[in-house]
Amino acid sequence: MVGAACALYLARAGLATLVLDRGPVAGGTTGAGEGNLLVSDKEPGPELDLALLSARLWHDLAAERGIGRAVEFEAKGGIVVASDAAGMAALTGFAAGQRTAGVAAEIVDAAQLHDLEPHLAPDLAGGVRYPQDCQVMPSLAAAHVVRAARRAGAELRTGATVTDILRAPDGSVRGVRTAGHGDIHAPAVVNAAGTWGGEVAALAGVRLPVLPRRGFVLVTEPLPPGTVRHKVYAADYVADVASGDAGLQSSAVVESTAAGPVLIGASRERVGFDRTFSLPVVRRLAAQATALFPLLGTVHAMRAYLGFRPYLPDHLPAIGADPRAPGLHHACGHEGAGIGLAVGTGHLIAQSLTGRTPDLDLAPFRPDRFEEKSEEEKSEEKKETGQR
Amino acid sequence: MTNSAMARSDGSLAVIGAGPAGLAAALTAAERGVRVVLLDAGAQAGGQFYRQPAAALKARRPQALHHAWGTWKKLRDRLAAQVAAGRINHLTERHVWCVEPEFGDGGGFGVHALLGPGQTEAQTVTADAVLLATGGYEKVLPFHGWTLPGVVTAGGAQAMLKGGLVLPGRTAVVAGTGPLLMPVAAGLAAAGADVVAYVESAHPADFVRHTATLAANPAKVAEAAQYAARLLRHKVPVTVGHTVVAAHGTDRVEAVTVAALDRYGRVRPDTARRIACDTLAVGHGMLAHTDLAETLGCAIDTTGDPFVVTDAEQRTDVDGVWAAGEATGIGGAALALAEGEIAGHSIAARMKGAPPRPADWARAARTRTRLRKFFAALDTAYAPPAHWAEQVGDDIVVCRCEEVTAAEVRAAVKELGASDLRTVKLLTRAGMGWCQGRVCAPGVAGVAGCPVGPAKRPFARPVPLGVLAKEPGR
């Protein structure tokens, strides 16, 4: 998704753009995502600023002819729920901070919660509603944004693996080498390789410590529209997202889709690229979801799938030019927020590459901000990026 | 799991599937002292091949619906003996949705099943070894009108007949390709249906190349001759080198259009002929159920139709997991029996920590070799017409569950750059419905021009979230 968005904005800015992916469109984490465009789960700071910018741009993009419907764009809003008074107090405090950054957040009590989501468990203390949260179908989003990019002149080559980043004697980046498509010369290379962004950075001889953070999603049988009306999640989700813990973090996230099935998340684990199905994790997701929405107890899970979120140590993506390799730019490491943040990222990348002042200060997203790493941390990383 | 866990002589074996392969394995292992839990979705053992009429129908001559009844009787009686002796615990109406490795304190396998036809409650059986005899199901490639009520799979018509003693209608056409069509047509005719056409797309010339292999299996040749004779007796017109081009009707099928195929497998429109019927029983081969194996991490061969890879002892590449029968490659009941027997021998030996003795199953091994070769030959001869995908019109629904048309699949390929089945699925929803692509994968892949590839289905059946949410008891 991030690569697709970069391609769109770059092509529309008039740059000759070639998108390469070793797999198909949406073949990476995008195909395993839920399609969240959230401001609700972010505390004030650079990521939230990026989310607000990206949300505005997503609306603009969705309004373009054919795109909104095609990508199942829904401005449905999100609701974060608290199970007790303490949780409610924490939520309320968090929301107050977010409001100062421009997030719309509305406290709802238990009765209002029931009006908004009739099937929620009756004993919740209350929640906060975030009308700015939206949803898309991520694979369709990536595919249609790529198509729009191609209409603007970009070229797409799938099944093209980048095996090297070519550098001139003065260290500047000159293009890429691919398996089967030869060398491609370009003065600028954008690393939008998501969870594999660290490997691509290494091809240019620079370190970008992107680590995989595995997540499972449960998919239910089709349910009628209105069963779950917003993206609904439990308050502890925010802590999980921000956590640096490698062990299993999971909290209930439930949302419907335009097609009918309800998606249930969310789990986070640092297990490298282990693709083995984990029934215990999925059981936990089911338990948390049915606690929030008891009616789901008799609803069937049809399938479960997993993906790897690209995680950088300070939980901010890498966006912008890499001073260590002139001509190399990064647009990766968005953890579980890639779909939502993609469009803003693409816009900033295009501004950056065309010499315009980016709409956000890119300093917090500098790709070279991780240089001071201990040997121990480096070997930790090596272990986790070991398998693909 | 470790070899030490495996070598416990009091260890238990879970056999999943009570068709020919599962029964042969369970009986062979139990008769050699292994404690067996036999789990099966049906109310009675037999699987698809030996499907019995529901007990309450009190059929006094069930053999009238069957071939090789004698073989079944022996299996049935051996099963009763082992159950009575307490060596086999036969759990009926257990719908296994997942086999979990390293389960519980023992570190063996957790076999998770939904109970009964309602499938709202669960049971978990623990075992030290597992034999997957999950069987197969019909492959049907899409064509105009295939979603009309009254259009059923050939195996489905047979299952409803054998199990429920019912026919879908009075006037049937049996069509498609494959050895299953013959017993289905003969069975429907014997049960009182007017089988007005038997339409096989393969041509006798397709078999000529394999004469030696076919002749090496006299029993199989005789079986085919018997079916041919029965079809003749029931005056079923047999047409080869022809295919059903379309099924017609509004609320149910009322007629089909049949046409000849040229030597390249293309339809010759000038030969189209309409046949009135209220039932179309159609099939284009069989596919293996590989989900439980795949989720366990067993190697699945995906060069053609997927199947579970096994060695000479019917072991998968996952310690403690064996597989036998259609799941390891479509090959019919006799092959399933041989493979099940071999697996039973291997399991019994290895669970005792003793080296297995291949001499003990030499005869079964010879049968296995011979029948695998036979079915490989049949597979080539009965391949669907070479250009079938080109003849799937844009308006035809290729994913039945989500009603995705061929046009949408083609658009995903041409306009959105999809080049593999998973991406086609993500962009069109083909394969995202209740059946999770089991039915539509060959059709969608064919229309998209990509391989079927591996399927990832952690749940072999839909599981209620309430069942998932509960930690399993023992």
Place this chain on the structure above:
Amino acid sequence: MKRTPLELAQAQPGPAYAVTVDGREIAALPGQTVAAVLWTQGITSWRATRGSGAPRGIFCGIGVCFDCLVTVNDRPNQRACLVPAAPGDAIRTQEGTGHDELGHGAL
């Protein structure tokens, strides 16, 4: 007279019992699945798809295709080919997701 499958297998089930199909009472033989009962009545479709409302009934007959989904005693999405018909069962055709009780319309 043409023979029937029951005759072929010389079946002698106990007396038929009543079930209802969309409120209409019909006879069911002991041991038959809901699908078998419906086929005996000449009914070959009991569901409308959630996309185009197309009629569906049995396709694979063995519980793999999920075409034959029907509502029995208010429980939707039961595979008619697997579920035995019990005396007094209320069988209802279904449409859409089968879950009329959820969603906007229900509340």
